[in-house]
Amino acid sequence: MSLATSSRIPEAAIRRLPVYLRVLDELQQADVEIVSSAELAVRTGFSPEQIRKDLAYFGAFGTRGVGYETAALGQEIRRILGLSAGVRAALVGAGHLGTALARHSLAKDKGVRIVAIFDNDPAKFGRNIDGVIVRPLADLAAAGRRLDVQIGILTVPATAAQAVAEQLVAAGCEALLNFSPVKLDVPPHVFVQNIDLTMELQSLAYYTSVRREPETEADKPE
C-alpha cells in the first residue's frame, strides 16, 4: 500500500506532460479542435515520436490518420497529473523568491493551488499575498494534516530547509519543490524536486566562451 512509485514511466515523460497541456490549452483557445503529434512537436520543441510515446504510456488517446482532439487530450493529461482533482500546496518562506512564486502560481489556477504560506519572521505575519495570509511557521506543525496539503514548496535558507521539510512531510506532503541548495533527507514515499538557481546560473557559464584561458596544464593526458 505504501509503494507509490510508478516506476514504468520515465520521469522525463511526466515533466513533458504539462508542456503538452499548455499548448493544448492555447490551441483550444484558438478554436483548434484537432492536432497532430507533428504540430505539437513544432510548438513544444519535442519530437513527434517522443510525444506519441509519452502519451501512449497512459493510453491510446488519438485517432489514426487524424490526430488528437485538443479538448479531450487536455482533459486526459489533467486527469493523469491529478490536476482535475485540484492539488493543494503549502509554501514556506515568504521572502522575495517565495512571494514571487506565490503570486506567479496564484495568478491563474493551473490545478495546483497554494492554500497556505508560512514564515518565521513576525514582521511578515499577516501579510496578504494575493489573498493568502502569511502565518507563523509554528502554525504548520499545529495545523498539520488538517491543512490537507499534498505539495510543499521550500523557499527558505539552507539552514532551515531540513527541519521545514520534515514538518511539511508531517503535514502530509508527498511531493516537495525545494529551492534551497540542500539535499533533503525524506521518507522514500516523498518525491523531491530540487531547483537550485545558483547551480542553474553557474552551469550556464560553461556554455559561454569566457572560460577560454590559455590553458596547458590540465588537458586530459590522452
Add this chain to the structure above:
Amino acid sequence: MSLATSSRIPEAAIRRLPVYLRVLDELQQADVEIVSSAELAVRTGFSPEQIRKDLAYFGAFGTRGVGYETAALGQEIRRILGLSAGVRAALVGAGHLGTALARHSLAKDKGVRIVAIFDNDPAKFGRNIDGVIVRPLADLAAAGRRLDVQIGILTVPATAAQAVAEQLVAAGCEALLNFSPVKLDVPPHVFVQNIDLTMELQSLAYYTSVRREPETEADKPE
C-alpha cells in the same frame, strides 16, 4: 572557430559541477583540506563513481589512496565552468520573479554577476535592486555588445520572450536562462536552459496520491 559545442561531456555532468563546488567551499570553510569521492557522495547525494567520472572528464585532479584537495578541486571546477573569469549577465523583466532572482544572485558573488536589469514599464525605471538600476528595455538594443554580457536571464511574459531573446543574443549572450513558458528560437551556438515553474508544480502533482479517482475507461488495453 564557431563550433563551440563541447559534445563529449554529458550536460548532466556539467550541472553537477556547481553542486560539488558548493560542498567543496563548505568543507574549505570548515578547514577540511582533503575529501574523498565517498564523502562528497554523502554530502551531494550523487554516487562516488559518478563524481569520479564527472571529474575525470576534465582531468585527473585527485590523488589515489588519498582523495581530492578541497581548495585545488574547487579552483579547478571554477576554471572549468568559467567562473574564475567572472561571467556577466543581463536580466530582463524586473517583476516579482526577476527582482527576487536579481537579489538572490547579487547577494553573494558566485562567479556570475548580474550587471544590468531591463524592463518595459516606465514605473520601474530607475529602481535600485541591490545596486543595479532598472533601465528601459530600449537601452538593451542601444547598448548592445558594449554591455559585454555572456548570459541573459528572461523573466518576462510569454508574449515578450522571443523578441527579448533576440535582443539578448544580439547583445552577445551565448547562454539564456528562460523562465518564460515559451520555446525560444535562437541560433545554434546559443545554449538555452528553460525553467518552467508552472511545469514544475504541475508535474509534482503526479507524485501525489490525489489523482486516484475510480477510473475504468482509459487503462492501457494490454
Add this chain to the structure above:
DNA sequence: AATTGTGAAGCATTTCACAGCT
C-alpha cells in the same frame, strides 16, 4: 590500505521504422 581513474556492462531514454487504423 585506501582511494582514484576507467573500460565494460547495465540501464534508461530517445529515435527509427513500419504495421495498424480510420
Add this chain to the structure above:
DNA sequence: AGCTGTGAAATGCTTCACAATT
C-alpha cells in the same frame, strides 16, 4: 492517404569492477 501506436535499434548516461597509484 494520413497519422497513431509500438517493437526494435540506437544512443546516452550510470553503475560496476578492478587495475593503477600513493
